[in-house]
Amino acid sequence: MRRTDSPHPGVASRPDGGSARDRILARLKAAQAGGRYPTPAAGEWYGPRDRNESPAERARRFQANMEAARAEVYRVNDGNWVEKLREILAAKGLTNLLLAPATPHGRLARQGLTGGAVACLAYDRPIEAWKPALFNDVQASLTAARGAIAETGSLILWPDADEPRLMSLVPPVHIVLVDAGTIHATFFDALQAENWAAGLPTNALLISSPSKTADIQQTLAYGAHGPKELVVLLKEVA
């Protein structure tokens, strides 16, 4: 076991009043020089990066980076994406899909899939009411992405009440609908342009590939704990 005689002066639990918080802050303040560095502005470094590329180039870069990380990317538009979704589900032999019927894209997908081989499920109650079913029975999910990042090939998700956090994580196949117009050059650009600092949601996420690990002999294996397959429907103006 760890030695109980703490090696740190003044750190051994002493009954001399004051909280751990106060003592830590007091030690830091006693040592602090303070104010020598101006707050660095990351924008100076990101400033000149990739701002001049056309939307088409940016979408290509995003797609190439995602595909290099083993995501499947399909170019779709408003008119055909539901059809593409149906094809993908059929090709993968999936028989159910978790979606958000309260969102416009969820409603369209449900309409398009009605009467087919795929049962549409809704995340319409708190997780406590159906955790085992989510973990054991759901084969795939469809969520929207709030945006994307070209530089690293990343999807930006802000899970919410309609598309909760576990929806993009637990089902083995995750299908994401993303609008090509929302692709930013860099992560920095995304959070500056949308002023994330003004208010972040409960959870904000970047997703850049199917779940993976190289923990056994540096051998890359997909499907560690999250989705084994990541499918991106990249929606462009028709």
Add this chain to the structure above:
Amino acid sequence: MSEKPLHFMPTEGFRERSKAVVENEFLQKSFRAAMDFLMTKRAAQFPDADELESLRRLGERIRQNSLDKLPALLTQLETNLTRNGIHVHWAENADQANAIILDICKKHGAKRMVKGKSMVSEEIEFNHAAEAAGVEAIETDMGEYILQLAGEKPSHIIMPAIHKTKQQIAKLFAEQIPGVAYTEDVDALIQIGRTVLRQKFLEADIGLSGVNFAVAETGTLCLVENEGNGRLSTTAPRVHVAITGIEKVVEKLEHVPPLFSLLTRSATGQAVTTYFNMISKPRQPGEKDGPEEVHLVLLDNGRTQPYADEELRKTLQCIRCGACMNHCPVYTHIGGHAYGTTYPGPIGEIISPHLMGLEATATLPSASSLCGACGEVCPVKIPIPDLLVRLRSEINSKPGSGSPLQGQGAGYSRLMTAVWRGWAAIYANPAFYRLYSWLVSRFNWLTPAGQGGWTSVRTPLRPAPKRLRDLLAERE
């Protein structure tokens, strides 16, 4: 889950542990191959030397800014987290941190914990404390899970099971997991782990995670990972507890992208990891999942010691990427376990003396050839070699004569100090030096064949029969 508790007394047995690894040809080859792999992948991520250098400079400035304003930023972080509904706790040492986490478990009657990867939880030996309190704490990172089954500690901060072969893991799984047949197929092994741990995620009532960056401006905890176990540990259970060292705070949200980029590229040579998970609140009304309660434990455990010294403070710039290990010739030869500390390699050599005192770690700063590779690759430009030299002099100076580092003077030897004083006196005085060099060259046959540590692996040092000045004189 029984784990053999290891004693944290790195100095004891350091030589023996290192020797055992160095003499194991198989381990030598596999460490070499693993480090070459990681170094090549990192290099491929930084094709442009200027871009790398300017990004490292930015990373350094961001981390120095954080440390410069640390007390104010910690208070701001606390205020914003609290406003967001996240509970903040402060711990001065491992015992306090363990007590805080176990108290939260107790309050919720939580007995089954899933853990995301957290080196700080290793630092405080949380799993032993949990076991003693009757809480089942399951490691869910694949590497950590393997080590928990094996009853071992991580040997690398990013790739914890880097010392294990797939054959060893195959055997371990077949022996330890009921109903599992021996297979060396890596995909199959990962799927076995996935299946076992899914059940744990489903059943767990509390999740523990580390933190990569804590943003003061917004009150946000950022987690970097590839597997999804970090997201599951922080989302599936009713309660999430995060633990981190007090140095992990950054001032602005815009400071996160450059550090994140430096971290993933330096650590595993990835442009980005699979997931970047930013947590700012517990579950809000109307939301259907996520923990109802989120806690953050801020740990000191000796970090305020280097903070007090301007030079040593740079130690706290670290973003725990592990690049210094991957590039360290000593680490590559002796592996992570030989160090006997939670953090091995160059970062371990400079941080452990503060976490554990210099008595327990006196040999560590010398476990370096000072080749400089660690300092060259460090994404936040920590001058690791300079800090090693500084710690060596703190260890070897007379007790009470140096700065107030815990254990300063732990390696002090009166004889050694006298020898070096004498050496300095001779070399500083031309007349002494002339006489001395004449004597040692003319009487070089008196040089002993056994020269202690030097001759244990090398041929003896013997002064030349003639000095340079003698040779030059002959030529004239």
